[in-house]
Amino acid sequence: MSAPGLTDRERLAAEHALSLLEGEELLQARGLMVSDPSFAEEVAAWQERLAPLHDEFAEIAPGKQVWARIERKIAEDSRPAAEVVTLRRRIRQWQMASLVSAAAAIALAFFAIPAIQQQPANPAAPLMANIPIGETPLRLAVTYLPDSSEMLVSASGLTADGVHDHELWLVADEGAPISLGVVVPGEERRMPIDEALAQRIAAGSDLILTREPLGGHLPNSAAGPTVASGEFTKT
Structure with missing residues (x-):
């Protein structure tokens, strides 16, 4: 439920600015931060707007x-x-x-104020990839979170053409590309990463986006033509 007077997007930006998000909403916000410049500006505006409130709090619980x-x-x-x-x-x-x-x-x-959260002694740095979509300012944002063995694919702003689907692939150092599934335009998708796949993901690993028939790549056939590419980098 949105806060009074705020849209869902404004609430998401405010709560992300103040480290209140978790789970799918946190992953959604992280994806928007790298794929949607206007959302990143909203987060920065909330941080500046709310920070002065820190000095106004007093104890209210009776003794x-x-x-x-x-x-x-x-x-x-x-x-x-x-x-x-x-x-x-x-x-x-x-x-x-x-x-x-x-x-x-x-x-x-x-x-x-942003919450100070206890972090693991040696947290693994997330990996991120921004894949440009043609000549447009849009980006397909992919975030890999090693500590939770999850990957977020954010296709916010993209629209379907009704004729093709696009599929995301991980290009490991050795072997054939590994399909990460069909990209759903306008959505953020979270997917668990199994141990075998996790071992093949590292900074510098390439990602490609291919054009496929509706429903995605057909089994026992070659992948469609590559339309975009990027690589993982440490945040």
């Missing part, structure tokens, strides 16, 4: 002594037991509301 005092008052209350039970239930609700409010404040703080 333990407040809850102790309320509990003590309830224990001393001479009203019927049913009313005391109701009050105890309400105090638990207030405590829960306080925790939720504190969590919301922390979440808002993350909107104000």
Whole structure:
């Protein structure tokens, strides 16, 4: 669900600027950052707009002594037991509301400054490839994440011609090209990478985009003509 007054794209840019995204949305944003210059500008604008909020936060959770005092008052209350039970239930609700409010404040703080996330001792650097599409400013963005053994293929901005499909291939140092599947225009696709394929991906590995019949490359036939190419580089 979008934040009030924000489009889905603006929300994605804001949350990416502040390191709140994870999973598929994070991969989508990373793909847009390299394939869509206007999206990258939106992210930078959100970072500049929200950073000053960091100095405005203050603690809002009541201290333990407040809850102790309320509990003590309830224990001393001479009203019927049913009313005391109701009050105890309400105090638990207030405590829960306080925790939720504190969590919301922390979440808002993350909107104000990028989160400092604990990283693995020796994280593997992502690999990225920007494949130019003809003479247009469009790019097919491919991101390989070694730590999660996943690849994101972002075809944002591309449109289908209704006659052909385009297929992405990894050209390893040895052997025939390996199909990474049909590119779906206008979509970001995440795919798991098995160990055997992961061992063949490295900085400098080539990627090619071929034109194929609708549905993709036909089994037991040669790949179609290459229409674009690029290579993985470390980020």
